[in-house]
Amino acid sequence: MTHDAAGTSGDRRGPLTPELIAQYHRDGFLLLPPGSLAEDLLDVATAALPEVLTEDGPARVLERDGRTVRSVYGLHRSHPGIAGLTRRAALLGAVRQLLDGSDVYVHQSKVNVKAPFAGDQWEWHQDYVYWLTGDGLPRPDLLNVAVFLDEVTEFNGPLTFVPGTHTAGLLASVDAQGMPLGYEDAPAWVATLTADEKFRVRHSVIEELARAHGMVSPKGPAGSVLLFHPNILHSSAANISPFGRAMLMFVYNSVTNRPEVTGRRPDFLADPEAVALQPIGTPAGR
């Protein structure tokens, strides 16, 4: 069914079929094959990557090893080419379909590098708690869009979801105090970006949900697009394989859900402008 995702549904509001929309609302995530939303997502992102990774500064976060790039934030603000990607009509159309037709902007963007042999884990967590507590976003009316910049396999630390948990609300967690090991001298907001999650969902809760719903690691070739809900419980293992697992991530937020807290976190973690994006190109994305 996902092969029909781009522009063939006859739905004027966007490229996703009603079946795909229902699947997203049931599972909390949706994997689309390369080219479904915007043909040039992979090429533009891949072309920008070398420059993105070499720019030193606070928006670039290193792994615990202090050498390997873990993530670079704020790409939609610092790289015009990537800003353009966030406005591709088919991509925006799909996002709006999953956010009840609302106008949207990008609250946060980043690349997660997951370098070969060195890319560290992301512990089990939900995303929304960070945007709630950090930026005061009133509701979980956001959508994560992850573009695979490498093939994702069982070996290179795929994102792992507990399907259906996006409807469970805020899960019981433990708020880790202090700075994680290896980041003792970093600013406080860095504590939300490392392999040690600040808000750790209780192990008993994770086990119970995984027993009830199972786990799924969506896999696919470079260029695949993974859409997922800000409240779905997810994690990803370290990448011990010799192959990279870079992902470009856009976090779209409804313009009716703007931050109530501003200035607490850097602009590259919480976009201060929050202006509705205008589409570029055709809704079919081709």
Next chain:
Amino acid sequence: MTHDAAGTSGDRRGPLTPELIAQYHRDGFLLLPPGSLAEDLLDVATAALPEVLTEDGPARVLERDGRTVRSVYGLHRSHPGIAGLTRRAALLGAVRQLLDGSDVYVHQSKVNVKAPFAGDQWEWHQDYVYWLTGDGLPRPDLLNVAVFLDEVTEFNGPLTFVPGTHTAGLLASVDAQGMPLGYEDAPAWVATLTADEKFRVRHSVIEELARAHGMVSPKGPAGSVLLFHPNILHSSAANISPFGRAMLMFVYNSVTNRPEVTGRRPDFLADPEAVALQPIGTPAGR
């Protein structure tokens, strides 16, 4: 084919069919379903596990977190029930088939716990280099037998092989100096048992081999038995899932390949007796 592994081949020397033997020699590993070699492997091992895990002492190695049990060594010496398992006729028969009919003994045994949420990685390595440098075993005439004590899935840190690399000889590695982080006060031999491998195969070598041969993570229900060569390149990711991944491991060695170095490592890492095992039960294992 593996369903026919136990006692149906008509081969008087052991339970493995010629096809399975050929598969082992081609790939460097062989996965057999539960019950193929000895019906009670899982039950006996599972019954012994609670006692094994609570015995404090140098044969028990903790994870870097200093709390979680990583491995317990020397079980064939400390637990009569497990010693009995190592002598099950069908298991011994299969081992002898893969070691050219040689009499064998258990050079090392252990349980790797891979605890839920906490079981750490094993970096890419070959096993034989440790037995060569640590104990002076002249040749790689050994066989690893791993009994799954839990279901092994893509989520709980399965062993991952680069098939066919068992014929590549000793791969270029870097000998890590000093003690790994978290084990600074431990005896020197502990450096060979932690998440940071002492002999690290060069990343360029791993990448080249994985590109040429691919990677495989054998998965299966509890009770499955995984046989693998001491020179196959392998690793396993940390277990971030809520489900355990304990494995019981027997390392069989040919009696013609006895250690030339004795007394350097504790008895629970290198069996000093090296006496040919006599089989218990029927070769069909039922």
